[in-house]
Amino acid sequence: MPAYTSINSEILSKIKEAVGTDAVIQDPEKLIEFGKDAAEDAHIPDLVVEATSARQIQKLLRLANRHCFPVTPRGLGTGLAGGSVPLFGGVLLSLAKMNRILAIEQDNLIAVVEPGVVTLDLQNAVKEKGLFYPPDPASLDTCSIGGNAATNAGGPACVKYGTTRDYILGLEAVLPSGEIIKAGVRTRKGVVGYDLRHLLLGSEGTLGVLTKLILKLIPLPQAITTMVAFFPKLTSAMESVTAMLIRGHVPCAVEFLDDRCLEITKDMLPFKEAQSAKAMLIIETDGVQDVIERQMEAIGEICLECSATDVIMAPDSLKRARIWEIRRAVSLRIEERFPLFLHEDVVVPIGKIAELVGGLRGLEEMYGMNVYSYGHAGDGNIHVNITAEDPKNRDRIEEGIKDLLRKVLSIGGTISGEHGIGIAKKRFLSMELSAESIRIQKAIKDIFDPNQILNPGKIFE
Numbered sequence: 001m002p003a004y005t006s007i008n009s010e011i012l013s014k015i016k017e018a019v020g021t022d023a024v025i026q027d028p029e030k031l032i033e034f035g036k037d038a039a040e041d042a043h044i045p046d047l048v049v050e051a052t053s054a055r056q057i058q059k060l061l062r063l064a065n066r067h068c069f070p071v072t073p074r075g076l077g078t079g080l081a082g083g084s085v086p087l088f089g090g091v092l093l094s095l096a097k098m099n100r101i102l103a104i105e106q107d108n109l110i111a112v113v114e115p116g117v118v119t120l121d122l123q124n125a126v127k128e129k130g131l132f133y134p135p136d137p138a139s140l141d142t143c144s145i146g147g148n149a150a151t152n153a154g155g156p157a158c159v160k161y162g163t164t165r166d167y168i169l170g171l172e173a174v175l176p177s178g179e180i181i182k183a184g185v186r187t188r189k190g191v192v193g194y195d196l197r198h199l200l201l202g203s204e205g206t207l208g209v210l211t212k213l214i215l216k217l218i219p220l221p222q223a224i225t226t227m228v229a230f231f232p233k234l235t236s237a238m239e240s241v242t243a244m245l246i247r248g249h250v251p252c253a254v255e256f257l258d259d260r261c262l263e264i265t266k267d268m269l270p271f272k273e274a275q276s277a278k279a280m281l282i283i284e285t286d287g288v289q290d291v292i293e294r295q296m297e298a299i300g301e302i303c304l305e306c307s308a309t310d311v312i313m314a315p316d317s318l319k320r321a322r323i324w325e326i327r328r329a330v331s332l333r334i335e336e337r338f339p340l341f342l343h344e345d346v347v348v349p350i351g352k353i354a355e356l357v358g359g360l361r362g363l364e365e366m367y368g369m370n371v372y373s374y375g376h377a378g379d380g381n382i383h384v385n386i387t388a389e390d391p392k393n394r395d396r397i398e399e400g401i402k403d404l405l406r407k408v409l410s411i412g413g414t415i416s417g418e419h420g421i422g423i424a425k426k427r428f429l430s431m432e433l434s435a436e437s438i439r440i441q442k443a444i445k446d447i448f449d450p451n452q453i454l455n456p457g458k459i460f461e
């Protein structure tokens with residue numbers, strides 16, 4: 001890392017001249033909230049710039065190169081890997097005010113947005129025009145489209161619809177040099193040159209600042225229906241997931257809760273079947289009403305064939321909302337209950353979920369931790385919540401996490417499916433990527449950002 005210059009009064013006045021005094025926040029009280037995300041501890045920035053245009057960002061990044069100070073992009077700070085934490089101080093660049101939906105083109109099924117648009121606001125706006133933007137991170141009412149693009153966010157709908165990356169046709173970005181580039185297209189297809197769009201997407205704000213996104217939309221499904229199924233063992237639940245997918249029933253969500261997660265949400269579960277169950281699936285299908293009804297019947301049959309003790313339909317929106325409330329409550333309850341709570345979001349091949357989750361009990365004994373697992377059974381993305389009564393156990397638990405990640409990799413998985421590497425997981429990067437792969441990735445970073453001014457200290461040790 002270079003020796004960064006602190007933001008002295010000369011640099012400060014140049015920044016104010018470049019972006020306008022109104023865009024700058026210096027109040028120490030206000031800076032605190034920009035120093036952390038939803039997971040990582042605070043590193044307070046020297047100042048915040050609230051950008052409203054790509055031109056301001058261009059000028060800011062040119063100054064950063066000239067004076068060698070770091071700039072960290074931030075959407076709405078809900079990240080779970082510390083990606084928007086300004087590790088070396090400097091300028092925190094907030095994109096929250098670039099929050100306009102610039103166009104929704106019904107005929108072309110696209111939307112053009114600024115990065116600070118809240119994901120749920122976009123979903124609602126396109127819905128009014130009979131269109132659908134599927135990516136649905138659980139944080140969708142509090143996170144931004146720019147943050148989703150920078151982390152390639154996913155959610156329950158991924159099993160049918162894919163992740164954020166699959167809905168970004170084109171983009172505008174300000175590179176660390178201050179150059180403004182367009183990448184990708186505004187059409188359904190496009191293969192001209194190397195795909196810089198996909199290089200920038202998921203790069204966690206280390207290669208460029210996303211300032212405009214062209215999004216692919218699809219027609220809004222007519223109807224949606226929900227079901228819960230209870231199982232005596234996790235393996236039976238996972239067998240039913242594989243069976244429904246193989247037989248051609250692709251739900252728009254298949255979420256699972258293990259026995260531990262059921263235990264801590266028992267009071268919220270309005271089903272007596274839940275009291276003795278060891279695993280629960282939440283399954284949703286969307287599409288044409290009578291088609292999804294038939295599909296749900298078939299999926300219910302498959303669950304029963306795989307030893308489900310009960311299958312309960314929740315066709316109306318009220319029941320549906322109650323079921324999702326339970327799913328969302330799990331992580332909050334775990335966090336409330338344990339003084340030490342660490343969160344991994346590994347992915348394994350779908351057929352290996354039960355093997356991984358089943359094997360966690362062995363790790364608990366070995367490393368003195370309690371593990372709660374839930375997540376996206378449809379795509380193998382498991383939220384492994386590692387807890388301990390005694391925070392002093394952290395070192396031992398760190399070894400347990402490494403063991404977990406080794407197991408994930410040995411069965412063909414990956415160490416992060418949604419949250420990214422940021423600060424939180426960079427020490428594990430070399431467990432998954434070869435030295436040569438890391439060398440090439442660092443060389444790409446050097447081409448984009450030779451002075452290391454954009455979001456330094458992220459992804460790579």
Ligand SMILES: Cc1cc2nc3c(=O)[nH]c(=O)nc-3n(C[C@H](O)[C@H](O)[C@H](O)COP(=O)(O)OP(=O)(O)OC[C@H]3O[C@@H](n4cnc5c(N)ncnc54)[C@H](O)[C@@H]3O)c2cc1C
Nearest residue numbers: 075076077078079083137138144146147150153154205210
């Ligand atoms: C309760 C809860 C539930 C969550 N559920 C999910 C989930 O289901 N799926 C999932 O994927 N994630 C989930 N997350 C994590 C988080 O919401 C996502 O990573 C989200 O995409 C972050 O968006 P943000 O606007 O808050 O970005 P931030 O946290 O502000 O930033 C995240 C990263 O993106 C970069 N960045 C942000 N905006 C830009 C930009 N315009 N240009 C370049 N880089 C930028 C930042 O530098 C940082 O590296 C959850 C978080 C919480 C707190």
